Amino acid sequence: MTTRTLPRWSRVEMAQRVARDIPDGSIVNLGIGLPTLVANHLPQDREIVLHSENGVLGMGPAPAAGFEHPDLINAGKQPVTLLPGGSFFHHADSFAMMRGGHLDFCVLGAYQVSASGDLANWHTGAADAIPAVGGAMDLAVGAKRTFVMMEHCSRDGASKLVPSCQYPLTAIGCVARVYTDLAIIDLSAGKAVVRERVAGVSLEELQRVTAIALIDPRES
Amino acid sequence: MIDKIRPDSRAALADIPHGATIMIGGFGTAGLPDELIDALLEQGARDLTIVNNNAGNGDTGLAALLAAGRVSRIICSFPRQVDSQHFDALYRSGRIELVLVPQGNLAERIRAAGAGIGGFYTRTGYGTDLARGKETRQINGQHYVLEFPIHADYALIEAEKGDRWGNLTYRKTARNFGPIMAAAARITIASVYEVVNLGELDPEAIVTPGIYVQRVVPITRERRT
Numbered sequence: 378m379t380t381r382t383l384p385r386w387s388r389v390e391m392a393q394r395v396a397r398d399i400p401d402g403s404i405v406n407l408g409i410g411l412p413t414l415v416a417n418h419l420p421q422d423r424e425i426v427l428h429s430e431n432g433v434l435g436m437g438p439a440p441a442a443g444f445e446h447p448d449l450i451n452a453g454k455q456p457v458t459l460l461p462g463g464s465f466f467h468h469a470d471s472f473a474m475m476r477g478g479h480l481d482f483c484v485l486g487a488y489q490v491s492a493s494g495d496l497a498n499w500h501t502g503a504a505d506a507i508p509a510v511g512g513a514m515d516l517a518v519g520a521k522r523t524f525v526m527m528e529h530c531s532r533d534g535a536s537k538l539v540p541s542c543q544y545p546l547t548a549i550g551c552v553a554r555v556y557t558d559l560a561i562i563d564l565s566a567g568k569a570v571v572r573e574r575v576a577g578v579s580l581e582e583l584q585r586v587t588a589i590a591l592i593d594p595r596e597s
Numbered sequence: 598m599i600d601k602i603r604p605d606s607r608a609a610l611a612d613i614p615h616g617a618t619i620m621i622g623g624f625g626t627a628g629l630p631d632e633l634i635d636a637l638l639e640q641g642a643r644d645l646t647i648v649n650n651n652a653g654n655g656d657t658g659l660a661a662l663l664a665a666g667r668v669s670r671i672i673c674s675f676p677r678q679v680d681s682q683h684f685d686a687l688y689r690s691g692r693i694e695l696v697l698v699p700q701g702n703l704a705e706r707i708r709a710a711g712a713g714i715g716g717f718y719t720r721t722g723y724g725t726d727l728a729r730g731k732e733t734r735q736i737n738g739q740h741y742v743l744e745f746p747i748h749a750d751y752a753l754i755e756a757e758k759g760d761r762w763g764n765l766t767y768r769k770t771a772r773n774f775g776p777i778m779a780a781a782a783r784i785t786i787a788s789v790y791e792v793v794n795l796g797e798l799d800p801e802a803i804v805t806p807g808i809y810v811q812r813v814v815p816i817t818r819e820r821r822t
Contacts, residue, residue: 430700448770465767468703505689512699546725548723
């Protein structure tokens with residue numbers, strides 16, 4: 378049997394799908410990397426407050442060239458702006474917002490996610506790798522809902538959705554939903570329920586590249 | 598009369614001994630007290646334990662202090678950066694001890710030190726390598742890990758304005774670790790871009806009350822804008 382190359386969502390299409398699912402009035406933290414793209418696709422008719430771990434609520438888009446402020450940066454250390462109503466606070470307050478369950482959503486990248494929602498996204502565990510964790514562990518356990526955005530498969534073609542994570546864990550059972558370049562999958566009570574697939578990709582094809590059992594309520 | 602203003606960084610840092618634990622504020626370059634770090638480099642104290650979110654960038658500041666072999670231990674959350682080559686080299690050759698702490702635990706452990714809290718339970722890190730060997734407890738059906746405060750002998754922080762009582766305000770995200778490190782250290786040294794007369798800072802807007810600050814060093818904004 379030959380396996381065809383599956384059509385995939387682009388990074389922008391993934392970001393659009395995450396943005397679509399964030400309701401008006403939400404307070405959201407977007408992780409570094411792929412999740413940062415979501416900010417560019419939040420619907421204009423919704424008021425969504427972005428939190429940055431270094432001490433900002435109400436973070437706005439990148440400033441125009443020449444308008445950068447050296448003391449106004451995001452968690453990725455890039456220049457940002459502050460929207461009207463925005464505020465600054467110290468690091469313990471910023472992480473109390475996360476850890477105290479005050480954020481509605483966080484969106485994180487991942488190396489692997491398990492069927493039970495375990496997340497591995499901070500360390501490959503390789504002998505020569507220098508570990509760095511940042512705020513990943515706090516965000517993962519603290520936000521009311523944790524979304525993951527990641528490629529469905531690693532570069533060598535292995536499923537990044539796994540029965541149990543091989544990489545060191547960031548947090549146990551924290552991931553509610555995964556947005557990949559092939560599908561949107563809800564994780565709940567150990568079940569992986571497909572909410573959307575790339576047009577033209579069958580459940581069987583999706584299952585073939587996924588190392589955990591998928592359920593699609595539309596096909597039962 | 599209380600006067601915490603010091604003439605310059607060198608005078609403010611003169612008594613830092615070998616083996617001191619020093620908190621350094623800043624996240625990225627925002628709030629990083631470059632002048633105070635340069636003065637520490639010049640001052641010569643070695644065998645230091647440094648507490649900072651990162652482990653130095655580029656070739657200056659904290660990275661230069663590391664490169665000079667003055668730091669034996671670093672407590673931080675995110676050492677690996679594209680330009681953390683000095684830390685990377687020391688770590689790979691076993692010449693520096695890394696204590697890796699989730700960023701929220703770093704902040705809360707510093708806060709706890711300043712607030713006299715002996716320890717606290719947090720969900721962060723439960724079931725991960727960073728909680729290995731630590732005491733855990735189940736509270737209301739949730740798993741928590743026991744974490745202890747991080748105290749320091751000195752804190753070096755950057756603020757915006759200060760007065761002779763040590764009251765401080767900050768600028769935008771440069772606030773980051775300043776207020777909590779000020780409270781956690783026995784001696785806090787703050788660089789400020791403007792010294793104002795007592796009473797000029799709006800009492801409603803003072804972020805760090807002077808009780809947490811022992812020395813204030815006026816600096817200029819020449820090197821940064």
